[in-house]
Amino acid sequence: MLPPDPHTLAALLLAADPEGLGGAVLLGPGGPAAEGWCRFLRGNLPEGTAWRRVPVGVTPDRMTGGIDLGATLRSGRRVLLPGIPAEADGGVLVLPSAERIHAEVTATLLEVLDRGRLRVERDGLSADLAARVAVVALDEARDDEPGSPEALRDRVAFLVTLPPRWAPEEMPDPDRLLGSAARIRAVEVPDRAVRALAEMSLRGGSPSLRPVAFALRAARGIAALRGASSVEAEDVWLAAALVLAPRGVPLPAPPGEAGAEEGEAEDAGDMEGNAAPETGEASEPPPGAESPPPSPSPPPEAASDPAEADADADDAPPTPPGTGTALPDRLVAAVLALLPDEDAAVIRRRGAGGGVRGAGRGRGGPQVEAHERGRRVGAHPGAPGRGRRLDLPATLRAAAPWQPLRQVEGENSRLRVTREDLHVQRRVRPSTRRTIFAVDASGSQALRRLGEVKGAVELLLVDSYRAREEVCLVVFRDREAKLLLPPTRSLTRVKRLLRGLPGGGGTPLALGLAETLRLAEVSLREGVTPRVVLLTDGRPNVDAAGRGGRARAREDALVVAAALGARSIEVRVLDTGLRPEPFLDELARCMGARARHLPFADARRIRRALADPPPGEPVPSHPGMKSHG
């Protein structure tokens, strides 16, 4: 009764219980696979179920609903245009490009998912409409980009990563799910199932309880699909695999396989890459033909020790071998193949950007649009044009009191609006500036310097509350540069991430600058002005390819610095060495900056140095490219 493919199963479960499971986030490049999944989901929903695609770049007022201008003007009284979620009541909302969703749109979605209702309080309108929807978000963020908002992921059951050539293994069949809602509700959930999920969820991943509740709900759905009246161990395991494992929760061995040795943990990790062929081929003609040989012992899972596995065997009553678990072998194998090799996958699947607003910035575009975007906070008198939008309700409101005076005898109730009545929308952008700290964590002074920078970042952050600035932190040492802290304004996150920074090793300055450049470009695309603060003693000895060698290291660093300079990005260079380093002067010139020597930089001095106006000198036309041996 269960489909042999986990992604197909997820879609089926969602079709059977859209409201209870909240929806899904489809991770990875869009295209036929994601479309196929959506089509399959839609095909399994009862006929006539609402299916609304949210337009990319939808405006917040279209989401919450607002005044229907046409109808309002025609009728002379306010007419409400319901928000999109209300129009999709009882159905599914598809959200393309979820990684670029507007923060305010996210907020609306969260409310709808939490309450099943949508409130409108704008343009003088007030309403509370039913909006019970499931959300399918298509998140096409690449690995290094901030993904869809964490708060949204927390409110949907499934995080689905489809193989590139995925296709459902069966035909959609809404009849199959007839009456499933009642069946799901009737399924019994024994205490040990709840306990198993609660314990599992404490072993890793995000501690939030929402996904765990979803897993429980999914387990109920799986049992119902199997035609069972009570949740069994295999339902729990499968639900955990679908809901919790993609969030970094280590999955125990499948029921009945509890004793599986774990010597092959590495192999399980490797299988991730091989997952595509298996399910991919399945999309070609006969599905059954390609199924892997029924292995007597499916590959053990990637992350758990035997002790844990044993514990799980106790929680979930082992299914006696022979009577067989209800899970098709192929499904178990496919699920295991999906398991992430921990680190990479956890990082990849958790939105790097974090919260609602971290990931909520709009598409990149010319900054001219600055006053068109952002949250609408009110209106002020003025004529529209040059990017300023007419605020119709405010304009009407201004015109309204004068109507009796402006009425012309004989002409019936024509609205008379004069130039003085015009109002334009006042908007604020959530954040316009981002400071990128690029910190050299190499060598002997690393620890001390890191401590100082950590303090400076925190101080700067406190300063920037008012200005609504963001900071992010790039650390380079040894042979790599890492984005340690994605753009944030959250002191909490800063503190947590800064704690226990490693230090020491070589100085890959070029790599650090390259990562900085990349972030700066992302910022520009998002319409946020980047500012770079580089803290280093200017003694690179690792080149852009990660190889040792002072000469190449310097040359590469200058190349990247010139690239930064060419983009007119504001850069501050703080020389943290004991003695001023001439090379840093040269490097700084390439970036149109000047190196400041701060031999005993402490947090407060760094902060003061940042508060000084930037050096007024113009960007040098062409930076010198000679390398110093």
Place this chain on the structure above:
Amino acid sequence: MTLPFPFSAIVGQDEMKLALQLAAVDATLGGVLVFGDRGTGKSTAVRALAGLLPPIEVVEGCPYACAPVRSADSAGPAGLCAVCTGPHAGALNGKPGTLPVLKRSVPMVDLPLGATEDRVVGTLDLERALLDGTRSFEPGLLARANRGFLYIDEVNLLDDHLVDLLLDVAASGENVVEREGISIRHPARFVLVGSGNPEEGDLRPQLLDRFGLSVEVGTPRDVEERIEVLRRRDAYDRDPDAFRRRWGAQEGRIRNGLERARGRLPTVDVSDDFLRLASGLCVALGVDGLRGELTLLRAARALAALEDAKAVTPAHLAAVAPPSLRHRLRRDPLDESGSTERIVRALREMGLGGPEAGAGSGGPAAGGTSNGSPDGIHARR
């Protein structure tokens, strides 16, 4: 989805539940800020609280839900609005005491993040202006929240100027509207409750300390507690009606407790010694201004009322100190120790013992016994 989850069925989160109850007992406390992890029942608790409160008496037809004169409601002196006293009262027939009275549930207004300023403060009634040329005021959310709660989820994402405005009105208890040729003021006394996840951005410090109480909630890490949360959630999802019936008695107990506490509030004694103690604590912690002391006093008094104590004791002070003060401490980003620990330390140094470290509040004095969840974390299964 429409029936709120019962307040008493929320597992754990004692400090949050206590703070909300204190604010419900004394609306002048200045509101509650709930900050913490995702999925910890922040919104659930706030929405549940509204469903729990005893109904209030209002003047029928009044857009601001004015209290009829001499109402026992502690929301403050029942200043009647212009509608209830003005010549237009017409049907309401003018004289205080003879106004038609209606019982209704406590207003609970959810402020959506996308709300525009005109809907919050109220604005010119466009329709009437266009249709009959009269300039009349259309009350906004602040009017609707009068004598109730105004809840902002993700308050840290709300525009600063709106938060500013809300805090101003909450503090003054009056909404003054001067826009679009309208000039009006009306009562707007409400308990402001904000919640948010600090991972998504902090609230500016200057807004932070204008909230009366601040509580931190964390995801329960205890398996048993998590199991209980899941179990109740599951039961509620399956059959909200039955679930609410099952918790009806507990809800009633809390409701009665709150109602009694409101009545007792004016009679609770506050000694000079207590005031000295509160001031001493604020000085020891370097809290600026008077808000700290005032909040300590009111919160401790509300707690005493909830516990049916005749006078406020140092134990009450110790119990309310963390939520009253933790957001008022000057933030030194270089100091790693959290605000709560600093408060607990200061309490200890003053010989007040304080609530057990780590628990934040909700210690023995924190009222979990008489009015908290009877089936809370200590008595599960």
